Amino acid sequence: EAQVTQNPRYLITVTGKKLTVTCSQNMNHEYMSWYRQDPGLGLRQIYYSMNVEVTDKGDVPEGYKVSRKEKRNFPLILESPSPNQTSLYFCASGVRGLAETQYFGPGTRLLVL
Amino acid sequence: SQKIEQNSEALNIQEGKTATLTCNYTNYSPAYLQWYRQDPGRGPVFLLLIRENEKEKRKERLKVTFDTTLKQSLFHITASQPADSATYLCAPNAGGTSYGKLTFGQGTILTVHP
Numbered sequence: 520e521a522q523v524t525q526n527p528r529y530l531i532t533v534t535g536k537k538l539t540v541t542c543s544q545n546m547n548h549e550y551m552s553w554y555r556q557d558p559g560l561g562l563r564q565i566y567y568s569m570n571v572e573v574t575d576k577g578d579v580p581e582g583y584k585v586s587r588k589e590k591r592n593f594p595l596i597l598e599s600p601s602p603n604q605t606s607l608y609f610c611a612s613g614v615r616g617l618a619e620t621q622y623f624g625p626g627t628r629l630l631v632l
Numbered sequence: 633s634q635k636i637e638q639n640s641e642a643l644n645i646q647e648g649k650t651a652t653l654t655c656n657y658t659n660y661s662p663a664y665l666q667w668y669r670q671d672p673g674r675g676p677v678f679l680l681l682i683r684e685n686e687k688e689k690r691k692e693r694l695k696v697t698f699d700t701t702l703k704q705s706l707f708h709i710t711a712s713q714p715a716d717s718a719t720y721l722c723a724p725n726a727g728g729t730s731y732g733k734l735t736f737g738q739g740t741i742l743t744v745h746p
Binding site for chain 1: 666673674675676677678681721731732733734735736737738739
C-alpha cells in the first residue's frame, strides 16, 4: 500500500532532550516536506526537500533540522526541544509533474514539557 | 508579504445544498492552486488542483474555479452530505523553482447538517 509513515505517533518529552521524528514513504517520491499544525495558526511548512541531499527552509524552520540521505526517508530533528514546539507534525511526499500533489502522513503529536 | 485568506472560519449548511468556500490570496502569482480536505487529527488529503490557465475543474460533486484577476479560488461541493463535514484547505503554489515551498490557508470548517 502506498503510504507515508511517521514514528512515533505520540511523544511526550522534556525541554532540551534531543528527539527525532522519522518519516518514510514507499512511493519513490522525490519531494518530501515537514509541517506543523497549531490551533489558530494553521498548517505551516518547516523544511522541504526536492531530492536526496537537497533541503530548504519553509516558513518556520527555527529550532528544527532535517536531513535527506536517502530518497525514502526524511527525519525531523529537534536538537533542544522547547515547549513552543509542542504541536501536531505532518510529513508529506510528492512527485513534481504528477499534479504536484502531496500525500500526507498520519501525524505525530508532540508535547514538550 | 504573501497572504492567503479563506472565508469565515466555519460554514454551516443543510444537507443537499451547495457549499461554497472561498480562497483569496495577495502578493502571489500562483501557477496553480490546490484544495485539500482534513479530518480532525488526520493529515490533509488532496482533492483538486487547478492551474492558472484553467477557469474551472470538476471532480464528481466537487468544482473549483480560479480567477487570477480577482486573485480568488472558489471551491464548491454540490448536493452536500454530512460526510463532507471537514476542514478544507487551499494552497496556492508559485510553481517553477518555488514548487517546494507551500503555504496553506487557515482552512474553513464545513459542517453539513442532516
